[in-house]
Every structure is written in C-alpha cells, then in structure tokens.
Amino acid sequence: MINDWLQAMGTVSGQKAAQAAALKDKSSAKAFGITSANVEQVVQERSQLLQSLLPAFSQFCQNRLHTPIDKMLPMLWDLWLPLAVKIASQHQKLQRPFVQGILGSQGTGKTTMCQVLGLILQELGYCSVSLSLDDLYKTYHERLELTQADPRLIWRGPPGTHDVDLGINVLEQIRQSQTPVSIPRFDKSAYGGAGDRTEPEIVEKVDILLFEGWFVGVRPIDPLVFDDAPTPIITDADKAFARDTNIRLSEYLPLWERLDSLIVLYPQDYRYSVEWRKQAERQMIAAGKSGMTDAEIERFVNYFWRSLHPELFIKPLAQSASWVDLVIEIDQDHRLTLAKVRK
Structure with missing residues (x-):
C-alpha cells in the first residue's frame, strides 16, 4: 500500500x-x-x-x-x-512553548496520539514532551493519608488524588521557557501496583507540551444534575461521592487555565471503554502477564464513572464548550473522525 x-x-x-x-x-x-x-x-x-x-x-x-x-x-x-x-x-x-491538552477516557488512544505527534514534531524540528495527568499523582504515602481521610478514594485517578500545584508549576515553567525543566514521572508498578512518584525527567528544552489525561480540561457542573444521574450513580452514597468529586474539580481549574488548546477524544458510546479495557486485559493475560478479570474491570470502570460520569462531564464539553478546539470521534473499531471544530 x-x-x-x-x-x-x-x-x-x-x-x-x-x-x-x-x-x-x-x-x-x-x-x-x-x-x-x-x-x-x-x-x-x-x-x-x-x-x-x-x-x-x-x-x-x-x-x-x-x-x-x-x-x-x-x-x-x-x-x-x-x-x-x-x-x-x-x-x-505564540512565540513561546505551546501547551496542548488532550482529553480522552480509557482506551481512546491518548498515549498513542502523543507518541505519534512526538515523532512528527521531531521530524519538523521541534522538541516536544508528553506529560500525563497520571504523572501528577500524589506520592504513595500522601495517598495513604488521603484514603484514611476519605475511604471512598480506594483507587488513584479521581480528582483529589493529584498534586495540582506540582502540575501548575511544571506548566508555568514550560510556558515561561525556563530551562532545564523537571518533568514529573509516576511508576505504576511501585508498591505492588499502588504506584509512586519516581525520578523526574530532566528536559533542557520544550517547544511543545502534550498534556493528556482522562479528565484534562474537565470542569465542574451543576450539582443538581446528580439528582437524576445515569447508572452507576444510583444510591445516595453514589450521588454524594459524585457531588464531592465535582467540588474537587474546582482545584484543577488553575491547571486547565495554562492549556493553550484542548482536543477531546470522544467515543461514540462511552461504554466502549469497558470492552476496550477487557480486550487489552485479555491480550495481556494471553501473553503471560497479569491482568484483571472481566468482573474486576467492570468494578474498576464503574468506580470512575461514579466519580466523573462521561455523559455528565465529557459529553457536554465535547458538544458545546467554547474552549474545546477539536473533537475527534471514535467508533467501536477505533476509527477516528473529526466531529467538531471550534469556530
């Protein structure tokens, strides 16, 4: 071909x-x-x-x-x-380093997109660096204290489990062309899979930062929406967790303000992410690696949907928000289509 x-x-x-x-x-x-x-x-x-x-x-x-x-x-x-x-x-x-935000749920291809864009930008003569929202997790011991204070935060990932000030400092240093820049990195395998901060990556020059994550750019919504929320936000406890997570999102707004552009990778049906994750785990198990069962995956994904439900937070963002520059729609077979361009 x-x-x-x-x-x-x-x-x-x-x-x-x-x-x-x-x-x-x-x-x-x-x-x-x-x-x-x-x-x-x-x-x-x-x-x-x-x-x-x-x-x-x-x-x-x-x-x-x-x-x-x-x-x-x-x-x-x-x-x-x-x-x-x-x-x-x-x-x-801009005549300064550019910060490109990339929002996408599990399985939408954020990491692959950043890697390919990095290859192309290098060919064009630019120094690009990828930073994941996951790289901004609080340390293992900080998250232990966080779980003791709020036992609902049983997994890293939801708003509140990140060091937002760390992210703000990194993005601000990059935007101001400071050098060298210490890019935080996170080792998900540490502490038996609980994960911990690891040695940062020291970068001498950054022209373009590709900042990706499952809720990068997501903003708080009207709390009344949770009165009639979709599954798996069912019980009063579920709704309380969703409201509290919504409040914590406000802490991330100063971080989002440092984005120069936001791209949304948007599945046609948010439930595709469950099947995509199951396929990935089955491939890992078939290759002799450890992986979650289908039931474990469903519990895992439902937990994140209870914290930030895609229908409530990402769908409105993709459809109408003026601060989203590009929406890339993804079908069940991972085919990509440009669905929205900001005027």
Whole structure:
C-alpha cells in the first residue's frame, strides 16, 4: 500500500485526487486551514513530510503498536500529520512553548496520539514532551493519608488524588521557557501496583507540551444534575461521592487555565471503554502477564464513572464548550473522525 501510495503521489493525477479529498472533508479542511487557494501546497508539503517520516513511523508501528504500517497510514495522513503541523503553527504564532491538552477516557488512544505527534514534531524540528495527568499523582504515602481521610478514594485517578500545584508549576515553567525543566514521572508498578512518584525527567528544552489525561480540561457542573444521574450513580452514597468529586474539580481549574488548546477524544458510546479495557486485559493475560478479570474491570470502570460520569462531564464539553478546539470521534473499531471544530 505504501509503495502504491508513493507512486500515486508522484503523479499529477495522484496529487489532484489528494487535493480533492482534502477539500471534500469539510471538517478536516476547516480544522487544518485547507482552502482551494492553498490545498496544492498543503498536499505537497504533507507528502514530503510523510516520506521523511516513514522510516521512523514504520519502526514505531512494528515495535510499539504491533500493527502493520499499511493499516495506520490513512490515520497518519488524514489526522496525525495535519494535526502536528497545526500544533507547530500554533506554537510559532505564540512565540513561546505551546501547551496542548488532550482529553480522552480509557482506551481512546491518548498515549498513542502523543507518541505519534512526538515523532512528527521531531521530524519538523521541534522538541516536544508528553506529560500525563497520571504523572501528577500524589506520592504513595500522601495517598495513604488521603484514603484514611476519605475511604471512598480506594483507587488513584479521581480528582483529589493529584498534586495540582506540582502540575501548575511544571506548566508555568514550560510556558515561561525556563530551562532545564523537571518533568514529573509516576511508576505504576511501585508498591505492588499502588504506584509512586519516581525520578523526574530532566528536559533542557520544550517547544511543545502534550498534556493528556482522562479528565484534562474537565470542569465542574451543576450539582443538581446528580439528582437524576445515569447508572452507576444510583444510591445516595453514589450521588454524594459524585457531588464531592465535582467540588474537587474546582482545584484543577488553575491547571486547565495554562492549556493553550484542548482536543477531546470522544467515543461514540462511552461504554466502549469497558470492552476496550477487557480486550487489552485479555491480550495481556494471553501473553503471560497479569491482568484483571472481566468482573474486576467492570468494578474498576464503574468506580470512575461514579466519580466523573462521561455523559455528565465529557459529553457536554465535547458538544458545546467554547474552549474545546477539536473533537475527534471514535467508533467501536477505533476509527477516528473529526466531529467538531471550534469556530
């Protein structure tokens, strides 16, 4: 497929077909600033970028994704390449490091997107760093104290289990071009899987920060919504937990204010994440690694839905919030479609 594509792009008819396709996809054209006036240049530059990136991307598909490159090529061409170029352009306009927020629930591909964007940005000559919301967890001992104060926080992840001040300091240092920057990292395997802070990564230069997490950019909602909440928020105790978590979200607003842009990875049905997680765990078990049973996964996911339910927090954000720049919709087979672009 790659050779066929390269041969086609080397012809006038192949270039014209790519230009027509770029203009036909109205959402993509709007998101990435493609017009009839610049489409020829855009396609030519994207084609050149793809060819220079192919060796590194092929190795990435083989070693990280364990997926044939042919399967990933359409997504690379249609989404990841133009998105990386857009992020680079936004960085250039700011004349300072750019902070790109990426919101997505479990299984939406946040980590993969950050890794691919990092490859492309490197090819473009930019120094990018990925930071997960998970890297901002409080230390193991701090979370022990937290659980003693609130036994409902049985797992790390919900609002309240992160060191928000740490995140604010890191993002602020990056935005102000301070160097070097100490990027926090978290070892999920420490303390038998409970996890703990580990040695930070020292970075000399950051042009672009890709900041991803399962509720990055999510904001508090009207607490009255919980009076008639969807499952698994059923009991009075469930509703109390959801309201308290909603209150804790306010602590994260100063962190979200330091985002320059927010992308939402949005499943067509939030319940897909359960099946995606089950598939991943089964693959781990088949490979001889430890993994959760289906019942354990359902308890785990339901816990997070009780804390921040996707229908209550992420759906409204994806549909109407003015601070979301791009919504990428995901179907059950992990196919991606641009669903919303901020005007």
